[in-house]
Amino acid sequence: MKRYDAIVIGGGLLGCFTARNLRRWDLSTAVLEAREDVCTGISRANTAVVYPGYDHKPGTLKAALTVSANRDFDVLCRELDVPFSRCGSLMAACGPKGEAVLRRKFRNGQENGVPDLQLLGRDELLALEPELTPDVTLGLYAPTAGTVNPWALGIAAMENAAQNGAALDRNAPVTSITEDSGGYIVETENETFSCRAIVNCAGLRSVAVQELCYPSPVQLRITAGDYLVLDSLTSHSPKHIVQFEPEQGKGLTAVPTVEGNLLLGPSERPGVDFGTTRDGLDFVRSLTRQVLPQVDLNDTIRTFAALRPNPERPDGSSIRSFVIDRPAERFWSFLGVKTPGMTCADALGLHVARELAGALQVNKNPAFQPVRNGIVQARNLDFEARRRLIAETPEHGEVVCCCEDVTLAEIHAAIKAGATTVDGVKRRVGATMGRCQGSRCRLKIEALLREEAGHGN
């Protein structure tokens, strides 16, 4: 039976960052992930925004964590070698109701300490972001908002945790948890572990996992939302994150992603799987036409859906704050963390890791290394650097994914780093994400995966 100080259940953004931060202390750590890869749950599909922190009530943990996490995001992404674009966000209103929302958020933001927030009138707004509808009347400009790819971030955190000694078991759904001499026995389908403490980061299943051992103070109502992704060559993509606050109903976010695409969404609707719906997509299209009228939706290359866990009290009322439950001295649960859970993932992981280290009374890990080096991608290099790279590693000369310029050496590196599926390769090096959506390279990647699996046997 394998023994660990801490077992993290679930390898989404929160699990990956919790593991990373646990290794800042002298805590042997394992992540047990039910699926074939990390970041395939909630964290596989979100709006990709690093929020500035004006959405939340002053004085709340959410407000404080978001503002400080946003401030530290450049450092975090430099440490983890993850592309981050601090492109700024514009929240746009076209009438009195939306304007009132913006004014309230502006005041919140000032109280929360969000830097450089500005309310802008129509002309200033259109000068800053000419793609906005001329009907716009007021805008809230947050230059500190940014965008990051959720799975790139989560995978980087897990790799950093692993490099610092954390173990990762995939295809390991936890099926049973029992208290045992001050700690726990944790069973997966194939293995039994013992540990001194548990952090439950099971996302959509977090309540179910807690209920393997303790009652849960909340229930999760799952809803879904739809997104569209546009070709990176589409014209009239905004340069900033644009958030539309319509006069009635739900708003829309448009994000110029780090990959160069335009991401539009999400809708809000019932749903318990990752399938898209026509109504949801039509909602996104309709709001896009209102706020970014020039965007050509015929340039769509992909649609996808996301799942939201909405924590509710037993009386059915919804909970706005992050729910971090501690049903026992050595058991922590993130119960349905939604927006801005990605922005705050490192901060939340650190928060729980610190408590856990205190409870187990362990020392800091002096060998902790926060810097992770990602896979070298030829497309990010200038001519000379790329030439040298190919001279050293000829497989960098062969482009496999021609839309996104991903080389054979990068695909091999992704497989070596743990990808077992085409999606796993996509999440590690971006292959198949472009305008042909893998129709010209998927078969080749599948063959490489099979080849590599063959070698492993």
Added chain:
Amino acid sequence: METDLLIIGAGAAGLSAAVGAWEAGCRDILIADRRAHLGGVLEQCIHTGFHGDLTGPEYAALLSCSLRDTGVSLQLETEVLSVSQSREAVLSSRKGLERVTFSQMILASGCRERPLGALDITGARPAGVYTAGEAQEMMNLRNEDPGENILILGSGDLGMIVARRCFLRGKRVIAVLEQAETYTGMAKNYHRCMETHAIPLRAGCTVTELHGEGRLRGVTVRELDSGSEEFIPCDTLLLATGLIPEQTLVSHLGNPPWLHLAGNCNRVHDLADSAAAEGRSIGLEIGKK
């Protein structure tokens, strides 16, 4: 490196353009292609019907032969990464990265297929959904099967040819679906590919939703006239829903006088012969300069 004429793509159009330019007197020509073989997409078209009754690979061989007696330089397994306004292309291969400056350029980069995400199809994203060209590559170049119970969306030539190929590999082709009133490819292909093998055509309908976790379990098909919907079980859906000229490399360039487009990257040609003819005439014209 320098060259008078750079041709990107060694498919029917690029090869013919090179031969045309050589015949017209141009003596400094370089063709680059990412593939290992000449002929572009012809390699995977193992059926007959090219240039009379040749197979795709035979036609590719024929086109390559006419290149043999010329002094055209070839760089295969070479990706053209970028082309700049200053007439410089960056080429990448296992041998290295190099800059090529040129006086004239012919883009003969073919086309790509419209992917699932660009279609108005909702629902899950299970395995078992391929573009028709991908399925053609699987069966003809990799000896793999896309699936067992196959639906094909789109009755252009590619859709019908792939339907026959699936049938000949012993698969069950449930139907070829088409949103128009009848098939959109050539009558010849309808007779040879569909009628001969009794593959059903269902016109006036489209796929609106995919079902299945892991593997495709079936699709919702909507009759466009009545709006009625039906679930059709299948494990594979092949998308033959359109070809898009591949102009990404030059999309930022506008229309400089040194840039010429030939073959499917200019407009989608039904017949490889027509792509070749277009390449040849552009080559002849540029070669004179």
